[in-house]
Amino acid sequence: MKNILRFGALALSAVALMGCSNSSTAEGSKTDDSSEPVTIEYWHVNADTQGGKTVEELVNDYNASQDKVKVVAKYNPDMYKGLMQNLQASVASNSVPDVVQVGWAFKDYFSQNFAYTDPEELVKEVDPDNADYFKDNFLSNIMDLAKQDGKYIGIPYSISNPVLYLNTDLLKEAGLSEDGPKTWEDLATYAKTVKDKTGKYGFYLQEPADNWATQALLESNGASILTDGKASFDSAEGVEAYKLYQDMVVTDQSAIHVPWDQGVQSFIDGNVAMLYTTIAQRANVQDNSQFNVTAVESPQWGSKEIKLPAGGCMLAVTSVDPEKKKATWDFLEYLYSVESMAKWTEGTGYVPPRKDVADSEDGLKQFLSENTMMKPAIDQMDGMVSWTSFPGDSGLEAEQKLLDMRDKILSGEDVEKTLKQTQDEINELLK
Incomplete structure (x- = not known):
């Protein structure tokens, strides 16, 4: 290259x-x-x-x-x-x-x-x-x-930054607050409740050919994608964040693992209660949803500071x-x-x-x-951080490895092992 x-x-x-x-x-x-x-x-x-x-x-x-x-x-x-x-x-x-x-x-x-x-x-x-x-x-x-x-x-x-879109009709049907969850832990509970009580999916996190949304998930929990020019996401916080995500997709089957356009369309069709994606999808969601829809700020991990990549x-x-x-x-x-x-x-x-x-x-x-x-996108602007950019001419390959890691984890592979292996491979590229 x-x-x-x-x-x-x-x-x-x-x-x-x-x-x-x-x-x-x-x-x-x-x-x-x-x-x-x-x-x-x-x-x-x-x-x-x-x-x-x-x-x-x-x-x-x-x-x-x-x-x-x-x-x-x-x-x-x-x-x-x-x-x-x-x-x-x-x-x-x-x-x-x-x-x-x-x-x-x-x-x-x-x-x-x-x-x-x-x-x-x-x-x-x-x-x-x-x-x-x-x-x-x-x-x-x-x-x-x-x-x-x-x-x-x-x-x-x-x-842009990521917001949580809510199908408030579906949340109400499941007996949940129409205000939506405030934390990622609550979001997982909401998703499982929607699945159990309505048979529909509770959650979708955007999956385009980048790791923007997953960076928000991990770094809001205290993990770091890159530190001093080296990949550093294989941490206790990174494992915890990805494990929660994997449990929703694989264990509870309350979240879906599909390409971005399909995931957004599933929400618009009324088959998913919560959609975590960019505010840039607002027009598409607002104009095409046939139910009561709103958007709220990104969930946080407990009381930790929210970090949202620009x-x-x-x-x-x-x-x-x-x-x-x-x-x-x-x-x-x-x-x-x-x-x-x-x-x-x-x-x-x-x-x-x-x-x-x-x-x-x-x-x-x-x-x-x-x-x-x-409003939520504007209100959470103070929590925005830089979107991780891998240095050197291996940036595309490093980004692809993160995508492959995501697919492996959401297919059920061991979280800790997969994070470590991918981090080692990326750092070898960055030498």
């Missing part, structure tokens, strides 16, 4: 030095006809049930608003891990998109393996009169999510052609306008990164007053 990525980086450098010599023949490059728009590619991970329709709306509206730039949106399955794999293949073939979503868990991996442009430097290069754009429009702590070694890798775009992504500029860089910035300015940010939040549930969106009449002021399921 190292050789492939190094080759890709060299190829990118060569293309940049040659002024993107293939730009005259590549689709979307600027031609001699000045009326021809510059075409740029925007890579994202948003399926239709999680913002995909809003991506399409924003891209279509932007394309219709002017005739200088044409944006082509490309959906990448398997979330941010899948996008990184596709980007790796794209670089190796000397063909790169122009702007990509980079999940917070892949910040280190992306910055160490791919060529990109610091957004502050991009603005100075293509729009010098707007050099203070980020200072004027973003809180410094939010921008710092995308910072590494004094440089910005991208621009924060999607900020979900979502930043937008990183991978354009190498000067004209495409300029076109990319024009598109990004549109995406980060108050109106577009409001549409993005309304369509997904992501908390906006701009500091002036929530209180603006053109933004979310009215929306937030009418959509109370956003």
Whole structure:
């Protein structure tokens, strides 16, 4: 993998030095006809049930608003891990998109393996009169999510945390409080009660191609996924957290172990009482559930401090052609306008990164007053921590090992043994 990525980086450098010599023949490059728009590619991970329709709306509206730039949106399955794999293949073939979503868990991996442009430097290069754009429009702590070694890798775009969605009708049928559980221990009891009294499942914890939600489960119990550059989840707290999860799935069969889209749909269909997933699923859950549904803050372990990884992504500029860089910035300015940010939040549930969106009449002021399921995500923002990002060029492989570990444990394999084996394997990769 190292050789492939190094080759890709060299190829990118060569293309940049040659002024993107293939730009005259590549689709979307600027031609001699000045009326021809510059075409740029925007890579994202948003399926239709999680913002995909809003991506399409924003891209279509932007394309219709002017005739200088044409944006082509490309959906990448398997979330941010899948996008990184596709980007790796794209670089190796000397063909790169122009702007990509980079999940917070892949910040280190992306910055160490791919060529990109610091957004502050991009603005100075293509729009010098707007050099203070980020200072004027973003809180410094939010921008710092995308910072590494004094440089910005991208621009924060999607900020999320996990909430617990409740089918209050099903909880009521099982004789449980419609307010839902406050702790993970209570959640396990709730799930078993729902199963015993209704025959339906009590719980589903999201299972996409990442470990975002399981990080919240483990680290809220005091475990750590990574410590001083080494995997460290094989601890008493990590074992306890995964054992509770395994008992619900395997022993009590009160929770389901299925892919993310199936799990969310099972909740929407009324077959699961509690759904632990991103606030970015709010629109999908709220619009399609045919029962009384609400959302509450993430459960905690006893009285321990809740630690919730920051979900979502930043937008990183991978354009190498000067004209495409300029076109990319024009598109990004549109995406980060108050109106577009409001549409993005309304369509997904992501908390906006701009500091002036929530209180603006053109933004979310009215929306937030009418959509109370956003409240728990906003109220628990102070419990957010960084989504673990594995260093080096083995980040994708390390993340896959965590996914394999999850599947083994939820299939009944010994928790302590599986955690230890996986931790050892990841630390061998990270040497």
